[in-house]
Amino acid sequence: MRALAAIPVRSFGEIRPGDSLADRLLSALRKQRLRLRRGDLLVVTHKIVSKSEGRIVPLAKVKPSVAARRRARRYGHDPRVVELALAESRRIVRQRRGVLITETRHGLVCANSGVDLSNVDGGRSAVLLPKNPDRSAAALHRTLRRKLGIPIPVIISDSFGRPWREGLCETAIGVAGLKVFRDFRGRRDPYGYKLRVTREAVADELASMAGLACPKLSRSPVCIIRGFPFAPGRGRARDLLRQKRLDLFR
Amino acid sequence: MRALAAIPVRSFGEIRPGDSLADRLLSALRKQRLRLRRGDLLVVTHKIVSKSEGRIVPLAKVKPSVAARRRARRYGHDPRVVELALAESRRIVRQRRGVLITETRHGLVCANSGVDLSNVDGGRSAVLLPKNPDRSAAALHRTLRRKLGIPIPVIISDSFGRPWREGLCETAIGVAGLKVFRDFRGRRDPYGYKLRVTREAVADELASMAGLACPKLSRSPVCIIRGFPFAPGRGRARDLLRQKRLDLFR
Numbered sequence: 201m202r203a204l205a206a207i208p209v210r211s212f213g214e215i216r217p218g219d220s221l222a223d224r225l226l227s228a229l230r231k232q233r234l235r236l237r238r239g240d241l242l243v244v245t246h247k248i249v250s251k252s253e254g255r256i257v258p259l260a261k262v263k264p265s266v267a268a269r270r271r272a273r274r275y276g277h278d279p280r281v282v283e284l285a286l287a288e289s290r291r292i293v294r295q296r297r298g299v300l301i302t303e304t305r306h307g308l309v310c311a312n313s314g315v316d317l318s319n320v321d322g323g324r325s326a327v328l329l330p331k332n333p334d335r336s337a338a339a340l341h342r343t344l345r346r347k348l349g350i351p352i353p354v355i356i357s358d359s360f361g362r363p364w365r366e367g368l369c370e371t372a373i374g375v376a377g378l379k380v381f382r383d384f385r386g387r388r389d390p391y392g393y394k395l396r397v398t399r400e401a402v403a404d405e406l407a408s409m410a411g412l413a414c415p416k417l418s419r420s421p422v423c424i425i426r427g428f429p430f431a432p433g434r435g436r437a438r439d440l441l442r443q444k445r446l447d448l449f450r
Numbered sequence: 451m452r453a454l455a456a457i458p459v460r461s462f463g464e465i466r467p468g469d470s471l472a473d474r475l476l477s478a479l480r481k482q483r484l485r486l487r488r489g490d491l492l493v494v495t496h497k498i499v500s501k502s503e504g505r506i507v508p509l510a511k512v513k514p515s516v517a518a519r520r521r522a523r524r525y526g527h528d529p530r531v532v533e534l535a536l537a538e539s540r541r542i543v544r545q546r547r548g549v550l551i552t553e554t555r556h557g558l559v560c561a562n563s564g565v566d567l568s569n570v571d572g573g574r575s576a577v578l579l580p581k582n583p584d585r586s587a588a589a590l591h592r593t594l595r596r597k598l599g600i601p602i603p604v605i606i607s608d609s610f611g612r613p614w615r616e617g618l619c620e621t622a623i624g625v626a627g628l629k630v631f632r633d634f635r636g637r638r639d640p641y642g643y644k645l646r647v648t649r650e651a652v653a654d655e656l657a658s659m660a661g662l663a664c665p666k667l668s669r670s671p672v673c674i675i676r677g678f679p680f681a682p683g684r685g686r687a688r689d690l691l692r693q694k695r696l697d698l699f700r
Contacts, residue, residue, distance in 0.1 A: 203455040203456060203457045203663075203676075204455065204457075204659075204662055204663040205453040205454065205455045205456075206453060206454040206455075206659075207453045207454075294699070296698055297696075299698060301698065309613075309614040309615075311647075317643055318639050318643050318645055318648070319639045319640070319641065319643070320641060320643070321641050321643075322641040322642040322643045323641075323642075323643045359648070359650065362612060362613075362651075363559075363612075363613050363692075363697060363698065363699035363700070364559040364692055364697060364699065365559075365621075365651065365654070365690050365691065365692055366631070366649070366651065366689065366690055366691070366692050367630070367631050367649050367650060367651025367652075367654070367690060368647075368648060368649065368650055369619075369650070369651050369654055369655055369658070370650075370655065371615075380617070381616070381617050382665060384665075384667060387667060389568050389569050389666070389667060390569070390667070390669060391569065391570060391571050391572040391573075392572040392573075393567055393568050393569070393570070393572050393573045395568055395666070397561075397618075398568070398609070398618060398666055399616070399617050399618065400609065400617060400618055400619070400620075400661065400665065400666070401612075401615065401616065401617025401618060401619050402617075402662060404615070404617070404619055404658070405619055405620065405658035405659065405661055406662065408619070408654070408655035408658040408659065409454075409456075409655065409658065409659040409662060411650065411655055412454055412652060412655050412656065412659060412678055413453075413454040415632060415634075415650065416634050416639070416645070416648055416650070417634060417637060417639060417640070419640060426453075428662055439616065440615050440616050440617060441614070441615065441616070442614055442615055442616050446547075447613060447614060448544040448546055448549060448551065448613065449544070449613035449614065449699050450613070450614065
């Protein structure tokens with residue numbers, strides 16, 4: 201029996217702009233007497249990636265536009281947060297009843313372009329998504345390979361809502377070092393039936409699994425996933441985005 | 451360090467209408483020398499639940515309607531499968547380019563009302579979703595508690611596609627014995643910021659985690675999740691369904 205396991209990494213301390221995530225991670229692992237092994241992968245919450253990349257905006261410095269102010273007034277929101285959400289978006293997908301669903305510059309569809317006030321500084325600053333989460337994941341993957349000598353795939357995650365269903369699930373927004381899908385198309389099941397559509401979004405499922413082990417207030421921004429037979433490869437979170445012309449809900 | 455683990459249960463053999471899932475599960479666990487402990491929960495793929503409940507329809511017995519035949523012809527589908535998908539639905543949410551997204555009688559929004567030919571008998575029969583997956587989960591939960599003396603929460607899962615994103619993720623369609631959300635609303639983060647919207651759909655994340663450990667062709671229809679600090683309660687998968695009047699994408 202080989203179990204699949206999620207192991208939270210703690211003791212990170214505060215991450216500041218310019219901090220090396222790889223160094224902070226390796227030091228946290230040492231404190232916790234954990235060691236990365238070949239076959240492990242990491243799920244990293246985007247918040248520490250954004251912080252290390254300086255994607256923090258003090259709200260006092262944000263000048264909301266007329267549109268942002270109008271929207272904010274209507275729904276009782278902070279106009280500066282609305283301003284940031286609009287500035288980070290390339291398209292509004294839906295807005296109704298105070299919910300603003302945008303397509304971000306990366307092509308992610310999510311609430312408020314991922315702009316978030318939690319786990320920063322008590323509401324005075326907002327954290328934006330990393331500029332290019334696939335590139336951030338690739339950088340961490342590369343540095344870890346250099347320092348450890350083994351390729352450890354990296355998934356950067358954020359919690360997203362979904363249409364039709366209540367609640368948030370942790371979702372992959374940046375990926376490096378593994379294929380994001382497990383593709384069963386063309387394979388036959390034990391009864392001889394050929395599968396036609398089954399392509400499993402394992403990168404998203406891995407992010408969700410990490411979310412279970414490292415919940416929001418746990419101060420565990422990184423999760424080791426051990427025992428998942430990932431397919432090494434040049435997967436990117438970008439591959440998980442359905443193209444607009446193929447999407448029935450945009 | 452307390453890891454969260456997913457342990458696949460194998461050696462189920464074929465499930466037939468009328469089979470007791472609890473008995474089959476306990477026998478599979480014995481063969482595998484596994485024992486359920488307090489704190490474990492189970493994720494069960496809906497397919498074996500549907501089979502045990504007789505939700506199998508030989509395609510030869512299906513008489514497609516004119517609408518089903520027309521739709522099937524247009525997209526090169528099997529008219530009998532389309533007929534079943536329409537019969538299992540209460541509303542069509544989208545149909546375009548051969549994709550049929552319906553709202554099932556349970557309120558689930560998914561492709562083809564969850565009607566599926568895989569892992570049955572090589573394409574001669576279709577499996578429908580359980581009539582009431584929350585009730586199916588409750589029945590298994592109850593029987594296991596009677597036989598083992600401990601409450602083991604049960605999640606019944608199916609793999610669903612998502613708008614905006616490619617690939618399928620394993621999703622909770624039936625639940626018994628645990629709360630489906632981990633609710634952070636009203637709690638303060640370590641910086642004193644009060645969370646307003648964070649409610650994590652842990653039942654869906656648990657289903658996804660099981661999907662990673664027990665993939666489609668693995669012949670492991672049940673997964674033990676060990677080490678997840680679930681909140682016992684009367685959660686139902688129904689609670690995960692966003693009401694139509696609150697949904698921006700229906």
